[in-house]
Amino acid sequence: MIILSQITKWVDNRDSKQRTHPRDIWSLGYRWFILNPNRIVDLKVRGTGSSFKFSDNHRDRREANSYIESNSTVAEIITAHDTAYFSKFVTLGFYPKNNPTRTPIDTTTDVGDIAYFDDYNDPNYPECCWMVYNSKAFKRIEQLVNISFLGIPDILLTGTTSTTSTTPAATTEQR
Amino acid sequence: MGLFLTTITDWTTKRQEKYQKLLYLNYILLNTNRLCDIRETTDGHTEFLFHQAPDDRRCSPDHITCGTSLAVLRGWHDAVETSKFGTFDIFPAYDITATPVATTIEWENVAMIYQTRNDWTNNVCHMIYYLDGWKRRNVIIDENSLLHVLAEEYV
Numbered sequence: 001m002i003i004l005s006q007i008t009k010w011v012d013n014r015d016s017k018q019r020t021h022p023r024d025i026w027s028l029g030y031r032w033f034i035l036n037p038n039r040i041v042d043l044k045v046r047g048t049g050s051s052f053k054f055s056d057n058h059r060d061r062r063e064a065n066s067y068i069e070s071n072s073t074v075a076e077i078i079t080a081h082d083t084a085y086f087s088k089f090v091t092l093g094f095y096p097k098n099n100p101t102r103t104p105i106d107t108t109t110d111v112g113d114i115a116y117f118d119d120y121n122d123p124n125y126p127e128c129c130w131m132v133y134n135s136k137a138f139k140r141i142e143q144l145v146n147i148s149f150l151g152i153p154d155i156l157l158t159g160t161t162s163t164t165s166t167t168p169a170a171t172t173e174q175r
Numbered sequence: 176m177g178l179f180l181t182t183i184t185d186w187t188t189k190r191q192e193k194y195q196k197l198l199y200l201n202y203i204l205l206n207t208n209r210l211c212d213i214r215e216t217t218d219g220h221t222e223f224l225f226h227q228a229p230d231d232r233r234c235s236p237d238h239i240t241c242g243t244s245l246a247v248l249r250g251w252h253d254a255v256e257t258s259k260f261g262t263f264d265i266f267p268a269y270d271i272t273a274t275p276v277a278t279t280i281e282w283e284n285v286a287m288i289y290q291t292r293n294d295w296t297n298n299v300c301h302m303i304y305y306l307d308g309w310k311r312r313n314v315i316i317d318e319n320s321l322l323h324v325l326a327e328e329y330v
Contacts, residue, residue, distance in 0.1 A: 059229070059230050059232070059308075060232050062232075087249055087252070087253050088176065088252050088253055089213070089248070089249045089252050089253075091245070105214065106214065106215065107212055107213065107214050108212075108213035108214070108223075108245060108248075108249070109211065109212065109213070110208070110210065110211065110252070113211065135211045135212070135224060135226070135236060136209070136211060136226040136229035136230070136236070137226075137228075137229060137230050137231055137232040137234075137308070138226065138232055138234065138235055138236060
């Protein structure tokens with residue numbers, strides 16, 4: 001199962017060197033991400049949280065791992081990884097060409113292929129978030145999907161978004 | 176996660192092998208762990224990208240439209256095999272007159288199993304499997320039907 005986590009530092013070799021945007025770090029000290037624990041290696045205790053390496057594309061040996069520092073504890077990450085998904089497939093609405101004004105197309109993906117979710121920063125589209133997933137080893141894809149960031153854990157755990165999320169209110173302030 | 180029996184409506188691939196033309200009665204076993212970007216078609220069937228070699232970044236996926244609904248696909252993907260391994264009697268050197276060798280392979284390494292008309296006559300099947308990310312193998316196995324393979328995986 002994925003884990004909703006406060007990320008305080010994310011160092012990667014890709015073009016996006018500011019996944020934890022300075023504005024988030026300055027105002028909150030972290031940014032919320034939903035990570036798939038199946039990409040985590042070298043998980044260690046760091047202060048009251050943890051640090052680990054994270055693979056965006058775990059099937060491609062050419063890609064170096066990111067280094068992440070998180071406020072989630074090692075135990076929380078282990079528990080999340082041991083929690084079963086509702087199904088190994090998840091169906092989400094994909095916006096064509098990542099355009100939130102277009103009609104989303106329901107598309108089913110293997111949850112193991114999902115790397116992480118990131119919030120969509122435009123407050124005019126609260127029902128959108130970014131999903132980064134892999135088309136197996138062939139390609140890494142950043143896809144805008146038709147679901148709120150806070151609805152992701154519910155749909156993966158229960159198959160619906162009907163339950164209320166318990167995410168701290170700070171997330172809303174951040175967005 | 177494992178194999179599911181389906182019929183093929185359309186199969187677009189960059190590979191030389193055009194499997195759709197080979198299939199006897201259009202039936203094939205595909206592995207759900209190779210599927211990506213699954214979408215329902217208007218007639219209730221599904222289309223998806225099929226990665227024959229999911230661990231090889233050089234291999235682009237095929238586009239397949241098949242006669243199985245999304246709900247059924249989900250059921251197959253969530254199904255649990257009786258064992259992670261399956262044992263297949265593989266004919267050495269593609270020779271069906273030779274004595275088959277019992278070979279144990281992880282189900283997740285099997286990409287597809289199908290029968291041509293000749294296979295059906297000879298009571299054998301073709302199987303494509305991978306040595307993880309390293310190598311693709313195309314073999315003939317001593318199985319008289321696709322349903323029998325399915326039964327071995329789940330029953």
